[in-house]
Amino acid sequence: MTSVTAPEIRLMSGALGVEIRGIDLNALTDEQFALIHDRLLRHQVVFLPGQQDLTPEAHIAFGRRFGEVELHPYLPRMPDHPEIVLIDSEEGAKVDIWHTDMTFHESPPIASILHLVELPSAGGDTMWSNQHLVYEALSAPLRDLLDGLTAIHTIRVGTEFSSRAEHPVVRVHPETGRRSLYVNRLFTSHIPQLSRNESDALLEYLFRFSESPQFTCRYRWQPGDVAMWDNRATQHYAVNDYQERRRGQRITVLGDHPTGNPPRWEHYRPVPGERYWPDRVNAVEDY
Structure with missing residues (x-):
């Protein structure tokens, strides 16, 4: 044998x-x-x-x-x-x-x-970051806020938007049930329940935190x-x-549809003249 x-x-x-x-x-x-x-x-x-x-x-x-x-x-x-x-x-x-x-x-x-x-x-080399650990390391009040938000993800070809999707900021893994942060610097445009300034500030914090060395391997x-x-x-x-x-x-x-808690607030409504749509959208050649 x-x-x-x-x-x-x-x-x-x-x-x-x-x-x-x-x-x-x-x-x-x-x-x-x-x-x-x-x-x-x-x-x-x-x-x-x-x-x-x-x-x-x-x-x-x-x-x-x-x-x-x-x-x-x-x-x-x-x-x-x-x-x-x-x-x-x-x-x-x-x-x-x-x-x-x-x-x-x-x-x-x-x-x-x-x-x-x-x-x-x-x-x-290539580096990866564990978004389960990122979510779990956030404070309880911030996790509670994020669990009730969604985010818009986009890509652009030239000057035209070619794809756009809205997903939970925190998604639940369909096989393990574990929660993870689900926003990223390349494709996440904004959090529609927040004003532009609020969204930009919160996303920048989340991006930086999710990229921290303690969550990564190389x-x-x-x-x-x-x-x-x-x-x-x-x-x-x-x-x-x-x-x-x-x-x-x-x-x-090919994937499944990301799921998480339903949003707890409606989309933010800009006041007349307010500059709302963020500029953080990448062209396909950057991908």
């Missing part, structure tokens, strides 16, 4: 992230998938090193175990496998702003699966590594500290 070596599991930080070695995604078993799924819910990000030979078919099949795979509306895709988005630093794919993927959709993706195939000799990639993260409970940031090429292939798993 051939012995099977159990996967090696290592925590990556005190806040989030777990590395699992000894799994080949080209030959993923149901038991191994269950392990990855369980650790994703526990630790929000799962790293799977040593996937240099990962095929596009296996990458897509892995994503489909979690749900429907998205055909991204804006980013370049692999010609023979349109489910796979091509991430290439030479094509401007350097998103050095903390964000959660595509929150401007009514149903944002539940997860992303990134396979890095080419890396600079140094630099190009991963130093090696060629062939795969990372999967839970978009329902994390933000991430690609560190732009390199000049050489960095290329990856990403699968995005």
Whole structure:
């Protein structure tokens, strides 16, 4: 009888992230998938090193175990496998702003699966932030306020708004029931129950707090590594500290509708002449 070596599991930080070695995604078993799924819910990000030979078919099949795979509306895709988005630093794919993927959709993706195939000799790390811990670290009065608010998330192509969604500021994870802060610097425009000044001030505080080091992990990639993260409970940031090429292939798993407490107040109504609509809206080329 051939012995099977159990996967090696290592925590990556005190806040989030777990590395699992000894799994080949080209030959993923149901038991191994269950392990990855369980650790994703526990630790929000799962790293799977040593996937240099990962095929596009296996990458897509892995994503489909979690749900429907998205055909991204804006980013370049692999010609023979349109489910796979091509991430290439030479094509401007350097998103050095903390964000959660595509929150401007009514149903944002539940997860992303990134396979890095080419890396600079140094630099190009990615950071993630645990938004469960961020919410839980806020004071009780502030959590109570946020639980009754929503936020508008937008993206713009050129001068035209192409997508806009309203989500709870605090969302409840559909699988664990755990609450997390659900606003991000790249796509969150404003909190519609507040005046512009109030919204800008509160969001800036939340952005800064959610990006604090104690809530993060940082991963130093090696060629062939795969990372999967839970978009329902994390933000991430690609560190732009390199000049050489960095290329990856990403699968995005389509999402569910974010849920949380219903808003406790109506949308704010500006007085005549009041400048209300915020300027914090990013063009797609920034994404």
